[in-house]
Amino acid sequence: MSEVYRGRAPNIEINKITREKIKFTLSGVDSSVANSLRRVMIAEVPTMAIDVVHIHTNTSSLHDEFIAHRLGLIPLISENQDNYDFPRDCKCTGHCEHCAVQFRLKVKNQEGGVLDVTSRDLRHLSQQGNDVRPADSDGPILILKLRKNQEIDITCNARKGIGKEHAKWSPVATAVFKYTPDIYLNQQRLESQFTAEERKEIVNSCPVGVYKLNEESNIEVVKLNKCMFCEECMRKGEMIITRSASALLNVHDNVVRVSQLKDRFIFKVESSGALKPESIVSKAFTILTKKLDDIKQLIPPLINTR
Amino acid sequence: MESSDNKKFSVAEDETGKGCTFAFTGEGHTIGNALRYLLIKNQDVEFCGYSVPHPAEPVMNIRLQTYKNPPLETLEASLNQLTSVCDLLLSKLDSKNI
Ligand code: SF4
Ligand SMILES: [Zn+2]
Numbered sequence: 456m457s458e459v460y461r462g463r464a465p466n467i468e469i470n471k472i473t474r475e476k477i478k479f480t481l482s483g484v485d486s487s488v489a490n491s492l493r494r495v496m497i498a499e500v501p502t503m504a505i506d507v508v509h510i511h512t513n514t515s516s517l518h519d520e521f522i523a524h525r526l527g528l529i530p531l532i533s534e535n536q537d538n539y540d541f542p543r544d545c546k547c548t549g550h551c552e553h554c555a556v557q558f559r560l561k562v563k564n565q566e567g568g569v570l571d572v573t574s575r576d577l578r579h580l581s582q583q584g585n586d587v588r589p590a591d592s593d594g595p596i597l598i599l600k601l602r603k604n605q606e607i608d609i610t611c612n613a614r615k616g617i618g619k620e621h622a623k624w625s626p627v628a629t630a631v632f633k634y635t636p637d638i639y640l641n642q643q644r645l646e647s648q649f650t651a652e653e654r655k656e657i658v659n660s661c662p663v664g665v666y667k668l669n670e671e672s673n674i675e676v677v678k679l680n681k682c683m684f685c686e687e688c689m690r691k692g693e694m695i696i697t698r699s700a701s702a703l704l705n706v707h708d709n710v711v712r713v714s715q716l717k718d719r720f721i722f723k724v725e726s727s728g729a730l731k732p733e734s735i736v737s738k739a740f741t742i743l744t745k746k747l748d749d750i751k752q753l754i755p756p757l758i759n760t761r
Numbered sequence: 762m763e764s765s766d767n768k769k770f771s772v773a774e775d776e777t778g779k780g781c782t783f784a785f786t787g788e789g790h791t792i793g794n795a796l797r798y799l800l801i802k803n804q805d806v807e808f809c810g811y812s813v814p815h816p817a818e819p820v821m822n823i824r825l826q827t828y829k830n831p832p833l834e835t836l837e838a839s840l841n842q843l844t845s846v847c848d849l850l851l852s853k854l855d856s857k858n859i
Contacts, residue, residue: 740850
């Protein structure tokens with residue numbers, strides 16, 4: 456199995472986890488597999504989101520569809536989404552406690568001034584489903600504003616879905632990967648043929664600060680993973696060689712070379728708040744496996760009928 | 762909307778038995794490209810390519826020609842290969858115990 460990937464076994468290393476972000480390195484796989492993982496995280500990891508909105512009263516300045524759309528985009532904590540069914544898989548005809556969590560939003564501005572209606576005003580209609588609630592621990596999410604005597608009264612259902620159907624169900628804000636940079640510095644030539652000033656020029660040419668000059672004023676790679684393959688450093692190196700006397704030597708032998716390791720991917724995944732970043736990754740693997748199993752289920756009867 | 766129960770799979774086989782076009786309903790680039798990669802790495806595969814004929818239709822096709830083994834078996838082997846990669850990575854992730 457592992458030998459298909461240039462002799463390296465697939466591996467995953469976690470570089471950094473915070474509450475809303477994860478950075479990890481996936482290695483020993485092809486870019487097509489890394490891309491499958493990325494696509495599944497964006498479009499096929501289910502979350503809960505407000506999907507059906509009944510507007511009883513709306514005298515605010517925003518029209519109904521606009522409010523419904525804003526409600527849909529509020530991230531809801533979906534760690535327990537396994538307890539809910541997709542509406543299409545549920546036996547009920549409308550909604551029930553297995554496929555929906557109901558909220559009520561009923562606010563009237565009686566005091567005058569401008570009243571903010573936020574995600575904190577969403578109330579659960581029943582005790583059940585309290586685990587599904589707006590992910591607003593960083594501060595309330597503004598839905599709309601009311602002037603004096605304006606009123607809003609809405610009931611809405613949060614349902615389970617995937618980002619393929621509507622982006623509001625996507626658990627990620629960002630899910631990207633890039634190849635691992637590989638930087639080669641010909642230190643010997645850098646020291647013998649370059650002045651300290653020229654070395655500093657190379658260091659400063661990098662827009663993201665990959666390099667640093669150390670105490671001996673030699674170039675050192677300090678933030679390798681920041682590299683975005685713009686090749687500015689290579690160009691600067693070439694330029695210095697060309698303009699100096701050493702141009703007569705070997706121009707084409709670069710002193711700085713940036714290349715990509717094509718079987719090591721640096722992933723960066725930011726959660727929308729609906730799921731913990733690490734559970735987005737592990738759920739994506741589970742879903743990928745399930746997709747493959749579904750296909751395998753469909754194959755055996757075909758073999759037998761032939 | 763795409764639902765989990767309208768997943769379909771069909772095979773159009775050449776007379777030679779060495780070439781097949783598989784049609785996957787409800788799948789796309791996510792699975793298609795990864796399977797294509799695994800299949801072209803297989804020594805027995807003469808040709809493999811995939812396409813999504815139209816982005817608005819949930820259909821993905823894989824064309825597979827082999828030298829020796831039946832294409833369907835080869836496809837199944839690649840599915841198992843990809844599953845084992847996923848399982849391995851998931852277990853590695855779980856063992857990190859975050
Ligand atoms: S390629 Fe660009 S980002 Fe990378 S080290 Fe060179 S200058 Fe910096
Ligand atoms: Zn139901």
